[in-house]
Amino acid sequence: MTRWIQQVGWRHLVGVLVLAFALVPIVFVVSAAFNPLGTLSSSELVPTGASFGNFTRLFSDTAFGRWFLNSAIIASVSSIASVFISALAAYAFSRRRFRGRRVGLLSVLLIQMFPQFLAIVAIFLIFSAVTDLWPAIGFNTSWGLILLYLGGALGVNTWLMKGFFDTLPRELDESATVDGATHAQVFFRILLPLVAPILAVTALLAFIGTINEFLIANVFLTDAGSKTLPVGLYGLVAGERNANFGMFCAGTLLTAIPTVLVFQLLQRYITDGLTAGAVKG
Amino acid sequence: MTATKLGGPVAPVRPAPAGDPGGGLAGRTVKIVLLGLTVAIAVWAAFPLIENEMWTGLAILLATTAGLLYLYLTPRHIPLKYLAPGTVLLLLFQVFPVLYTASTAFTNFGDGHRGSKQEAVVAIQTASVTQVPGSRQYALTVATTGDPASGPLVFLVTDPVTRQVSAGDADGLAAVPPGDVTVGSTGRVTAADGYTVLTAGQASLRSAEITALAVPTAAGAIRSSGLSRAYEGRAGRAYDEGCDCIRDTATGRTWTADENVGAFVGADGDRLAQGWKVGVGFGNFTRVLTDSAIAGPFFRTLVWNVAFAVASTGGTFVLGLLLAMALHSPRVRGRLTYRVLLVLPYAMPSFAMLLVWRDMFNTDFGLINGLFGSDVDWFGGSASARLAVILVQLWLGYPYMFLVATGALQAIPRELSEASRIDGASAWGGFRRITLPLLMVALTPLLISSFAFNFNNFNAIYLTTEGAPFPADNPANGATDLLITYTYRIAFGGGGAQYGYAAAISIFIFLIVAVVSAVSFRRTRHLEEVHS
Incomplete structure (x- = not known):
């Protein structure tokens, strides 16, 4: 028994304690979303009643469906593209030795430390010009926002992936090269499948980061029809905080759905032992 | 032209296996399609630049496209092939805005210090326009070049004597050819080519903007008086090139231009709210x-x-x-x-x-x-x-x-x-x-x-x-x-x-x-x- 506590029991203890911490705010949001009164002051941890009133109001009184679609498209496209872009860069940084490698790595790290939102004035001025020239990628378009988000693709994800490329044994690509594989084949056929778990993790992180992005989207998307979930939901409680709280929580829950779905989808890649097999060659 | 460029990788001249960029038929096809797309996007992006005669932008676009094509067609520079997509986006949407922001740290850019000195002078003069006895009156039609609710406002003013219609916005006044407009009996415009005339309801929703709009003219500026009449008033304050100052025509008070702070400063240190953008060196940094x-x-x-x-x-x-x-x-x-x-x-x-x-x-x-x-x-x-x-x-x-x-x-x-x-x-x-x-x-x-x-x-x-x-x-x-x-x-x-x-x-x-x-x-x- 003591042995069980030492080896397994403490694991459950840690898990349960953190679980309680994790779930209290979420339960609160759930009960507020189903609260028939829909106000902040009447919301409790344990639901006092159940009604879908907040959800139906959300769809009838606001353009929630449209926001949802916009967010899903923007977050999916930009997270997939950014994971691919940073995987390419991570391969170069991890496997290739070239002039300016360290400088490049350091610059990628440094550039993202500039408080991005202070550059928002500059971004606004730049995209004002872009909107005049190419309306298809200007303000109030998903493509413009996706491009803007992809500007940051080389940031933290490259570092994360480079770290994982570094942990893969070099002998793998060396032997493939000896067998006559080109650098592209080594990357796409050998290394990319091996880093699938971390691709899944980064894709998830990028998806979550994008679907939550508020500051830039708020400046970029002003048309009611082009708004994303955060911009639209924030508008709900910007003025009428107490009265719209139920609707806000309902929207918050629905916003979490795509993220949970993506996580479930990627869950099978985030499982044990994928690279353990690779080490055996 | 596109064909010759894409023809490159099909016949590799280098025998070295490590240098062969394609690697299999599928890889080569994908590569050709992607490079074709790059060229297509570049062509699409070039047209508006040519139309607007933005040659620097066009040069950058051409150089970038040519650079990318060279990079992916040559067997050399392998690391760069992997870094290029992210780097181009990084430069455009992150490095450039950051550098732009950093460069404003050495200026007084902000509210009241946005444009050039010339723009500040025009803004001060236009803002001081008041109606004086004998001001010329016009029939006013409020129109827009865009959406009635949010498009840029344009004043269509009709001269009561000649019935000549002119279109004016914050940049100035320009005559409209008589054939392009239909003028009603009151002198107000009922329809004009290229403009959407605002209905009374639409105009009253934007009355604050209409009141604020002043169309600069040689003598002063045209401002609205209600939604259907406009007057050409005289500027109460005028720029005097001799003393490089703004003079109030009524009181005779002057504010002299100070190039260090980018504002017109009075004798008692009082500044006019409308200034212009100047470099202030390390002033912002020492202030912190x-x-x-x-x-x-x-x-x-x-x-x-x-x-x-x-x-x-x-x-x-x-x-x-x-x-x-x-x-x-x-x-x-x-x-x-x-x-x-x-x-x-x-x-x-x-x-x-x-x-x-x-x-x-x-x-x-x-x-x-x-x-x-x-x-x-x-x-x-x-x-x-x-x-x-x-x-x-x-x-x-x-x-x-x-x-x-x-x-x-x-x-x-x-x-x-x-x-x-x-x-x-x-x-x-x-x-x-x-x-x-x-x-x-x-x-x-x-x-x-x-x-x-x-x-x-x-x-x-x-x-x-x-x-x-x-x-x-x-x-x-x-x-x-x-x-x-x-x-x-x-x-x-x-x-x-x-x-x-x-x-x-x-x-x-x-x-x-x-x-x-x-x-x-x-x-x-x-x-x-x-x-x-």
């Missing part, structure tokens, strides 16, 4: 360090800011790693359920949850006080407010650390820890000597990024405490303020936008974070060698 109202709070905030970033990063890392270790054992039942539930906070939209947490900390009807039966004014005291924001960050951030730590643990071959166990190492010893160093290879860069992110975590403060509590003597700098929220309030809040000054402070912030990161980065070089 020498202005005592700014320097004191700046350093106090810096200390808390570092503490917040360290506590947020360290706390989430320790909790996330602990959890990942706890669940990284095939003997724990229900691991999948644990994992799914534990990352739920991360699935919730963070900006919304920050607002929810703020309400949970509410003194009167907040959930926290309700659960514990306490009556704490969480955001009222410095210590409790700081504790609260760190707790919120812990909740928001640990699932991320948990996820990456789990990923990193799984990437470490089990053989290593098994081998150390066989060699007689304890579980803790094995973790400390084998697992942790390997984990750090992958996670240190992440910790640095996380530190940098939390150092500038604007939302964490702005959406919860908004910097509160504030000391009685300084409403601009609260106990939970980070440098970034503090900067935001000073620069953008209350007294009008001061982008130049805000940019200067953000460069300070950047330098602080960059130095901390560069020092930590030196350690990763050391860690990298552990593995290779």
Whole structure:
């Protein structure tokens, strides 16, 4: 028994304690979303009643469906593209030795430390010009926002992936090269499948980061029809905080759905032992 | 032309296998399609540039496209092939805006100092226009070139004598050919080519904009008087080139141009609100360090800011790693359920949850006080407010650390820890000597990024405490303020936008974070060698 506590029991203890911490705010949001009164002051941890009133109001009184679609498209496209872009860069940084490698790595790290939102004035001025020239990628378009988000693709994800490329044994690509594989084949056929778990993790992180992005989207998307979930939901409680709280929580829950779905989808890649097999060659 | 370019890779001239860029038929096809797309996009982007005669932009576009085509058709520069897509986007949408912002740190750019001196003079003169006896009257039609609710406004004014219609906006007045407009009996325009005439209802919705619009003319400016009449008034203030000053025609008072501050300054030091953009050198930077109202709070905030970033990063890392270790054992039942539930906070939209947490900390009807039966004014005291924001960050951030730590643990071959166990190492010893160093290879860069992110975590403060509590003597700098929220309030809040000054402070912030990161980065070089 003591042995069980030492080896397994403490694991459950840690898990349960953190679980309680994790779930209290979420339960609160759930009960507020189903609260028939829909106000902040009447919301409790344990639901006092159940009604879908907040959800139906959300769809009838606001353009929630449209926001949802916009967010899903923007977050999916930009997270997939950014994971691919940073995987390419991570391969170069991890496997290739070239002039300016360290400088490049350091610059990628440094550039993202500039408080991005202070550059928002500059971004606004730049995209004002872009909107005049190419309306298809200007303000109030998903493509413009996706491009803007992809500007940051080389940031933290490259570092994360480079770290994982570094942990893969070099002998793998060396032997493939000896067998006559080109650098592209080594990357796409050998290394990319091996880093699938971390691709899944980064894709998830990028998806979550994008679907939550508020500051830039708020400046970029002003048309009611082009708004994303955060911009639209924030508008709900910007003025009428107490009265719209139920609707806000309902929207918050629905916003979490795509993220949970993506996580479930990627869950099978985030499982044990994928690279353990690779080490055996 | 496209065909010759794409013909390149089909016939490789280099026999060396490592230099062959294609690699298989499928790879080559994909490559041809992608390069074709690049050329197509470049052609699409070129037309508006040519139309607007923006030759510099066109040159950059051509150079970039040619560079990309060369890069992917030559067998050389292999690392660059992998770096180019991200780098081009990085340069366009991140480096360029950042450099642009940094360059404004040396100017007084902001409200009242946006344009050139010429524009300031025009704005001052136009704003001072008043109706005087004998002012010429026009019939006014308000129109727009765009959407009636939001498009740019245009005044269509009809001369009562000649019935000539002119179109005017903030840039000036231009005659409209008589054939293009239909003028009604009252002199008002009923339809005009290229313009949408606003109905009375649409116009009255935008009456504030209509009142504010002044069309500069040689003698003064045309302003509206109601929605159907306009007058050409005389400027009460005029620019005098001889003394390089603005003179008030009624009182004779003058304001002389001061090129150092970019404003017209009166004899008693009084400045006209409308100035222009000038370079101020290091003025914005010295202001941060020498202005005592700014320097004191700046350093106090810096200390808390570092503490917040360290506590947020360290706390989430320790909790996330602990959890990942706890669940990284095939003997724990229900691991999948644990994992799914534990990352739920991360699935919730963070900006919304920050607002929810703020309400949970509410003194009167907040959930926290309700659960514990306490009556704490969480955001009222410095210590409790700081504790609260760190707790919120812990909740928001640990699932991320948990996820990456789990990923990193799984990437470490089990053989290593098994081998150390066989060699007689304890579980803790094995973790400390084998697992942790390997984990750090992958996670240190992440910790640095996380530190940098939390150092500038604007939302964490702005959406919860908004910097509160504030000391009685300084409403601009609260106990939970980070440098970034503090900067935001000073620069953008209350007294009008001061982008130049805000940019200067953000460069300070950047330098602080960059130095901390560069020092930590030196350690990763050391860690990298552990593995290779």
